[in-house]
Amino acid sequence: MTRTVSASQVKVPATYMRGGTSKGVFFNLEDLPPAAQVPGEARDRLLLRVIGSPDPYGKQIDGMGGATSSTSKTVIVSKSEHADHDVDYLFGQVSIDQPFVDWSGNCGNLSAAVGPFAIHAGLIAKERLPENGIATVRVWQVNIGKTIVVHVPIVKGQVQETGAFELDGVTFPAAEIQVDFMDPADGEGSMFPTGNVVDTLEVPGVGTFSATLINAGIPTIFIDAEAIGFTGTELQDDINNDEQTLAMFEQIRAYGALKMGLIKRLEAAQSRQHTPKIAFVAEPKTYVSSSGKPIAAGDVDVLVRALSMGKLHHAMMGTAAVAIASAACVPGTLVNIAAGGGERESVTFGHPSGTLKVGAKARVVGQDWVVEKAIMSRSARILMEGFVRVPAEVVA
The missing domain is CATH 3.10.310.10 (Diaminopimelate Epimerase; Chain A, domain 1)
Known part of the structure; x- marks a missing residue:
């Protein structure tokens, strides 16, 4: 997909996904406007407008956000620059009523959706995908500098999204995705930063x-x-x-x-x-x-x-x-x-x-x-794919 410009708005390729009990707008890094492909004000300005923030009414009516912390989220995925990893995953938590994007942490729920998105976006080589079975997607989580391994079920060469796995907090059942958070403690210090368990x-x-x-x-x-x-x-x-x-x-x-x-x-x-x-x-x-x-x-x-x-x-x-x-x-x-x-x-x-x-x-x-590894089961599903539109001046 290519980005096109109309008289008043810019179309940016995007995918709207649920991951676990969260949902957010996913982007392939290469599909973003050039100025937003690097960290900085232009990227934040774009993501804020996509989600509909800042909104003093707290509703995000004029954007893709759902006016909760679980639905005011953005994800940028790209082919990984790290050895032994498939993709790099950057998470942006968009404030609802304030003009900033918080890049300080990860979203564990949306981590489950990164594997399926990477496959759908063509970021995983086809020879890596089984005809039937589990595709293992190794993700480098950019915000916290950690490895996440997402085990994606594949049926007839395609990501299996529907299934019988039930997750409290999600209305409908879906396919189960195991997510492994490798060495989840802070890589720069102790798991208990004060040195105490209490x-x-x-x-x-x-x-x-x-x-x-x-x-x-x-x-x-x-x-x-x-x-x-x-x-x-x-x-x-x-x-x-x-x-x-x-x-x-x-x-x-x-x-x-x-x-x-x-x-x-x-x-x-x-x-x-x-x-x-x-x-x-x-x-x-x-x-x-x-x-x-x-x-x-x-x-x-x-x-x-x-x-x-x-x-x-x-x-x-x-x-x-x-x-x-x-x-x-x-x-x-x-x-x-x-x-x-x-x-x-x-x-x-x-x-x-x-x-x-x-x-x-x-x-x-x-x-x-x-802690060597923390494991949980989630599910994920594409809700919509195509383009999001933002006023042209946002990316000018």
């Missing part, structure tokens, strides 16, 4: 909490639900309609980011909305999910609720699921304690939309904990 976090005006600060999958702050007056069974309406509660979580997140060394000034958290995530955990309890499905205490090991871009997530971010699995497998973390303690290689957690099982194996290397 820290004391002082938040002026809010309180002092025990917290597990972990960088695996995505930097995440875990706190105990009861410490902030919750049960761990909350749904979106219990949190997202309370501005005072949201402000409290943002205050805790900002001080956690400072303690993790992710920011140098407290104010910098305002322009780093995508990371770190903040989540609260609790021991298993019976509750009813957002779809009305009953979740028994015996169905899960632990309850987790996580916020993304300032709102409680409707299910669970894929990268946060990696953080949950990693923390659950390290004895003594708040996640591990809430899950019953001890050593484990997988955990099933309850989230607002249902349950999810994730696997990880942690071990001690020297004085640091290391």
Whole structure:
């Protein structure tokens, strides 16, 4: 496909995809306007306009975004510049009401869609694809400098998108895609940036909490639900309609980011909305999910609720699921304690939309904990393909 210009708008080839419990606009790097093929203001300006941001109404009516953190996402894929990898994957979390794109982390849900997109876009050599079986796509995640391996089912030479695999938070079943997050901890430092599996976090005006600060999958702050007056069974309406509660979580997140060394000034958290995530955990309890499905205490090991871009997530971010699995497998973390303690290689957690099982194996290397690989099952599907249009002055 080639980019064409009309009198008032520019057409840019794009694919709209669901990956896990998220969806976003996917681009082949070569299809972007030349100025947007490199990082910078031109790229951000284009992606903001595609998604429909910044929108003071918070609806993204004039763009492809869905007015939630799960649907205000963009992905750029290209042939990899790294040895032993097929494609490079760059993720941009687009702010809904502010004029910026956050490049500080990955989207674990959309990671599942990168493999199918790469195949559809012709970025994977045909001789690499089986007639029937599993195509292994090795992805270099540019934002965090990590390897992700996506196992894509192939039937009659084509990506299999429909199937019987059910994922809580997604209405319809689809084909199962296994996603392996290799060495998900921060490559530049410890999985626990403070060196502790539990820290004391002082938040002026809010309180002092025990917290597990972990960088695996995505930097995440875990706190105990009861410490902030919750049960761990909350749904979106219990949190997202309370501005005072949201402000409290943002205050805790900002001080956690400072303690993790992710920011140098407290104010910098305002322009780093995508990371770190903040989540609260609790021991298993019976509750009813957002779809009305009953979740028994015996169905899960632990309850987790996580916020993304300032709102409680409707299910669970894929990268946060990696953080949950990693923390659950390290004895003594708040996640591990809430899950019953001890050593484990997988955990099933309850989230607002249902349950999810994730696997990880942690071990001690020297004085640091290391997770070699975290594994989860997702699904992905192309929703629409063709072109997105933006006003010509956006790419001028």
